[in-house]
Amino acid sequence: MTLADIRRVQQDFVAAAKRAHEAGFKWLELHFAHGFLAQSFLSKHSNARDDAYGGSLENRARFLVETVAAVRQVWPEEFPLTARLGVLEFDGDDGANLAESIDVLKRLKAHGLDLVDVGIGFSTMSPVPWAPNMLVPVAGQVRSETGLPVATSWLIADAKQADGFVRDGQLDLVMVARRLLDNPHWPQQAARQLGVAKPSWVLPTPYAYWLESWAAA
Numbered sequence: 341m342t343l344a345d346i347r348r349v350q351q352d353f354v355a356a357a358k359r360a361h362e363a364g365f366k367w368l369e370l371h372f373a374h375g376f377l378a379q380s381f382l383s384k385h386s387n388a389r390d391d392a393y394g395g396s397l398e399n400r401a402r403f404l405v406e407t408v409a410a411v412r413q414v415w416p417e418e419f420p421l422t423a424r425l426g427v428l429e430f431d432g433d434d435g436a437n438l439a440e441s442i443d444v445l446k447r448l449k450a451h452g453l454d455l456v457d458v459g460i461g462f463s464t465m466s467p468v469p470w471a472p473n474m475l476v477p478v479a480g481q482v483r484s485e486t487g488l489p490v491a492t493s494w495l496i497a498d499a500k501q502a503d504g505f506v507r508d509g510q511l512d513l514v515m516v517a518r519r520l521l522d523n524p525h526w527p528q529q530a531a532r533q534l535g536v537a538k539p540s541w542v543l544p545t546p547y548a549y550w551l552e553s554w555a556a557a
């Protein structure tokens with residue numbers, strides 16, 4: 341990318357944020373993970389630039405910092421601006437990756453980021469050690485070292501465990517993907533398991549109304 345390309349893409353982020361606001365969205369998450377463009381600026385595996393956007397951590401983080409700052413200018417202060425960031429790569433150098441990511445997240449926080457959705461970089465083909473809840477302690481470390489609220493996902497499936505991660509201060513939010521694809525009733529079943537008084541009301545109102553009416557009949 342030329343410097344003009346970089347400016348154009350950053351302006352595209354800004355334009356997309358404005359459209360999202362006009363369309364009524366109340367939460368904006370920038371995708372800075374999974375080998376997408378911002379992650380590939382940050383990662384040593386993919387960034388081979390020798391200008392102001394490559395080399396040192398400050399340079400590799402520049403695209404992310406500038407983009408958050410520019411989007412924050414147009415995204416209303418009262419609505420959350422969050423980013424998904426691959427904080428490690430499972431490339432054998434995770435201590436260093438995580439330390440760099442924590443440094444970058446402190447900069448993003450200073451420019452108005454409200455929460456980080458902790459993910460994986462996927463900038464290399466390194467095998468990921470898949471295991472239930474595997475990113476939770478990583479997210480907990482990010483939370484305690486950056487002071488940013490955190491969310492995470494990947495193989496979080498058990499409602500009681502998920503609730504515990506929030507209660508014990510490791511996470512602020514739990515993201516669930518495949519369990520919802522497997523079972524669209526997961527949120528309601530989780531609410532039941534956790535003893536929520538009116539579990540149907542975690543669903544959209546029309547569903548909740550009919551389920552409650554049916555249960556009462």
Ligand SMILES: Cc1cc2nc3c(=O)[nH]c(=O)nc-3n(C[C@H](O)[C@H](O)[C@H](O)COP(=O)(O)O)c2cc1C
Binds near residue numbers: 493494496
């Ligand atoms: C079929 C499928 C497609 C996905 N596509 C994307 C994608 O395009 N971009 C992305 O950031 N994550 C993608 N993900 C990852 C999800 O965002 C999520 O992080 C992941 O599924 C972990 O959560 P889970 O274990 O609850 O499913 C995909 C996951 C699956 C299963």
